Amino acid sequence: MKKIYETTLTNHQGTRGQVDADNGFSVLLSPVLEADKHHTNPEQLIGSAWATCLNATIISILKAKNLNSKSKVDVTVKLFFDEKTRYHFTLDAVASIENMDLSEAEKIVQTAHRFCPVSKLIHDNKGVTISVTPYLI
Incomplete structure (x- = not known):
């Protein structure tokens, strides 16, 4: 490597x-x-890192397919506190691709999630989710 x-x-x-x-x-x-x-804060930084990395990977896949659709990724970070386990947070990503049906967008987003370096770091954690919704500005 x-x-x-x-x-x-x-x-x-x-x-x-x-x-x-x-x-x-x-x-x-x-x-x-x-x-x-x-x-x-660290929560905003990890959310920013994943949103940026995942969307940049989606954009590269769209470009490779000669598609000019816009894409967007929102990442919601939630911080929790438990007396025994202390602090932990969850990451929930919602991705969307302009002018694309949800099934095709889902394929592209899941491919991006496999290749995005930040996704590779976090994908096996139980507090990480990813979903696809219709593109809205």
């Missing part, structure tokens, strides 16, 4: 600090209930 990219992200203060990438990019962080338009 040939490595095509590497980056290192560093965090020193948990959710009350920032994450710094080795290229100079920084993201300010806040605890989950304090996130605002200037601060993010």
Whole structure:
């Protein structure tokens, strides 16, 4: 396997600090209930990573099929707390493809889910779901 990219992200203060990438990019962080338009949290970051990766993979499949349909992926992240198991979250993705019947869109989305690198990391977790709906703007 040939490595095509590497980056290192560093965090020193948990959710009350920032994450710094080795290229100079920084993201300010806040605890989950304090996130605002200037601060993010791990839940938003994992949701962003999966939504972006999955949709980029869908777009590449559409392009390979010479289709110009738009696509969209929404990822809802829910954080839970349990006294015994502590914190955990679920990820629910909803994908849609413009001008495509649901059965064909489902095939493309499931193929994308098999190839998306973030999906490969999370797909075996019980708190991860993916569904397909009609495309709405």
